[in-house]
Amino acid sequence: MEMKKRISLELRNRSPAEVAELVVDNCRSSDGEVEGLTDEFKELEFLSMVNVGLTSLAKLPSLPKLRKLELSDNNISGALETLSDKCPNLSYLNLSGNKIKELSSVEALQNLKSLRSLDLFNCEITTLEDYRESVFELLPQVTYLDGFDQEDNEAPDSEADDEAR
Known part of the structure; x- marks a missing residue:
């Protein structure tokens, strides 16, 4: 199913401004871009676009309240x-299973001052020498990388994870 169609189905007759959570996993983006999301989704706090074929975030609309973004x-x-x-208040970002290879790609996240949890599991970047130390150094605001803090303590389960079970 195409992303635009899936988003309109997920609205379930609500206006985009009423939606705080949107999950469009496993639908298809026709050109590797975010489709069907607009600036009208200004109350969106959780967005999941897992396995939709995205190659770019260039068409991501402004989502000022977005705190959790799943892009694995x-x-x-x-x-x-x-x-x-577009998402200045992001605190959780999952990019696992993407094509991120370089630390310079992650450097772009330095301006996300609220970012606490970053997941790059199954990305090529994780094979770099001193990968974890480098990312923590680059992004001092991040507490958890791939589910663990700098001392290898596992991240506590959030309520969102409990709801998903």
């Missing part, structure tokens, strides 16, 4: 600066 299993390789412009 896409083909995103960089240009993450869009996130700090």
Whole structure:
């Protein structure tokens, strides 16, 4: 199913401004871009676009209240600066299973001052020497990387994870 169609189904006759949570996992983005999301989704706090074929976040609308973004299993390789412009309050970002290879790609997340949890599991970047130390150094605001803090303590389960079970 195409992303635009899926988003309109997920609205269930609500206006975009009423939606705080949107899950469009496993639908298809026709050109690797975010489709069907607009600036009208100004109350959105949780957005999940897992395995939708995204290669770019360039068309992500401004989502000022977005705190949690799930983007795992896409083909995103960089240009993450869009996130700090469009989603300044992001605290949780899951990019696991994407095509992120370089620390410079992650550097774009430095302006996300609220970012506490970043997941890059199954990205090529995780094979870099001193990967964890480098990311924590680059992004001092991040407490949890791939589910663990700098001392290898596991992140506590959030309520969102409990609801998903």
